[in-house]
Amino acid sequence: MKSVQDALYNWLTIEIVAAARPHDEAARDTASFFLAILENNFGVTAVKAAKDEASGRYVVEYRCGGETKTAHFPVELAEAIWRQIEAEPEKYGS
Known part of the structure; x- marks a missing residue:
């Protein structure tokens, strides 16, 4: 990156998926990967x-660097992957 x-x-995008699908181990693992x-x-x-x-x-x-910072992302973009998974769950497992 x-x-x-x-x-x-x-x-953020995968954290949204992981929060919406707490049973989805792959989403949790991927969120942890990006956090790392x-x-x-x-x-x-x-x-x-x-x-x-x-x-x-x-x-x-x-x-970061001892400072609190913020970043902003449009909801439509941030939730795109989650919405795609919800629309076609058969492609992504349960």
Whole structure:
């Protein structure tokens, strides 16, 4: 991954899937993989995300270099993978 922004986006998209499908071990493992990239490659810690319905964005808050920072992602993009899985579950297992 070339940037923190890219790594945060990848983590967020699969974190949404893992939260919606708690039985999906592959989604949980993939979310952990991207979290490890954030921690090991970019020094990011304390990552958390919240959906802001009013703005139509996910707000990801994280710590990096001793500072609290935020990143914003459109709901439509952040939930695209989850919506695809929900629309065609037979392609992705249970």
